[in-house]
Amino acid sequence: MHVMAGVMLDAQGRVLLAQRPPGKHLAGLWEFPGGKLEEGELPAAGLARELHEELGVQVTTPGDSLIRIPWRYGDRLLLLDAWVLRHWQGEPVSLEGQALQWCELDAIDLAMLAPADRPILRALQLPERYPITPADVAPESFDAWRERLVRALRAGERLILLRFPRWPLERVRELADTLLPLARRQGAQLMLSGDVDGARELGRGVGVQLKARQLMALESRPLPWDQCVGASCHDADELVHARAVADFATLSPVAATATHPDQVPLGWDAFRRMVDAAALPIYALGGMRDQDMATARQGGAQGVSGIRGFW
Numbered sequence: 001m002h003v004m005a006g007v008m009l010d011a012q013g014r015v016l017l018a019q020r021p022p023g024k025h026l027a028g029l030w031e032f033p034g035g036k037l038e039e040g041e042l043p044a045a046g047l048a049r050e051l052h053e054e055l056g057v058q059v060t061t062p063g064d065s066l067i068r069i070p071w072r073y074g075d076r077l078l079l080l081d082a083w084v085l086r087h088w089q090g091e092p093v094s095l096e097g098q099a100l101q102w103c104e105l106d107a108i109d110l111a112m113l114a115p116a117d118r119p120i121l122r123a124l125q126l127p128e129r130y131p132i133t134p135a136d137v138a139p140e141s142f143d144a145w146r147e148r149l150v151r152a153l154r155a156g157e158r159l160i161l162l163r164f165p166r167w168p169l170e171r172v173r174e175l176a177d178t179l180l181p182l183a184r185r186q187g188a189q190l191m192l193s194g195d196v197d198g199a200r201e202l203g204r205g206v207g208v209q210l211k212a213r214q215l216m217a218l219e220s221r222p223l224p225w226d227q228c229v230g231a232s233c234h235d236a237d238e239l240v241h242a243r244a245v246a247d248f249a250t251l252s253p254v255a256a257t258a259t260h261p262d263q264v265p266l267g268w269d270a271f272r273r274m275v276d277a278a279a280l281p282i283y284a285l286g287g288m289r290d291q292d293m294a295t296a297r298q299g300g301a302q303g304v305s306g307i308r309g310f311w
């Protein structure tokens, strides 16, 4: 069952949610308006039809595909295909009796959404770029990197992995702490590499990027909902596990990299297949540069992550 979900974004950055009616599957939970694609119908056309039937609006510019979520509700198997729409004519009104509300993205409580919609909200909140600091930075370069990260945050980076394998843990926490007021103002997340306790201590604005081994040892997310959890994945098993534990995953290595010369690259075909099954926003990692963004997005990825070529 191919289900279209329309993420209608208004000029203030709010999205329209509709409540599933009593007596229906997932009654009472909130969803993005849309519905089942009909036989032979193209996704954009099916979504426009559903929004016209449910809300009386006329979609004027086809939207952009955001993320595709394969999901199983008991024996109901569906592909939830979410598109972002910015242009339509008419004020949405409820024509099928569903309650409607416009919501700020950060005010949406994940628990009120239909389970398959939770990764859609995450995909909306996450940026396309996920830069990682270079591994060889010496502890003496604290001030220089602090400045560099301030510039990156001011320039609009919203998700940055602070990975400094040569630094004592305390020093990385200290760096995150000094950057935190700016990160919070900019709505950015500073991700610590594997340091769940550090992230917990620092609170909102700091997240954790879990190593694959840590990910596999967890059954549920290690941080509250307002702190981001990423997972470093390399195969389908890790991606399945990440669904219950993380907000997004990096999948690597897509291409050959200088930092991990011993690993066999996945290549774009395998990457696309794994993204299709992931039900989670995925960043392509390994040999990636900004120029790979279009290929990654066409392959269904959230965006690209990397070290070289990102600073």
Ligand SMILES: Nc1nc2c([nH]c(=O)n2[C@H]2C[C@H](O)[C@@H](COP(=O)(O)OP(=O)(O)OP(=O)(O)O)O2)c(=O)[nH]1
Pocket: 003, 004, 005, 024, 025, 026, 030, 031, 032, 033, 034, 035, 036, 076, 078, 080, 114, 115, 116, 117
């Ligand atoms: N339209 C829509 N459906 C969603 C979302 N999230 C989500 O899990 N679903 C599920 C709920 C349903 O199982 C299915 C959508 O089916 P639908 O809305 O066309 O059909 P329904 O269940 O209301 O009606 P029916 O099967 O009883 O005819 O997808 C979402 O954001 N939008």
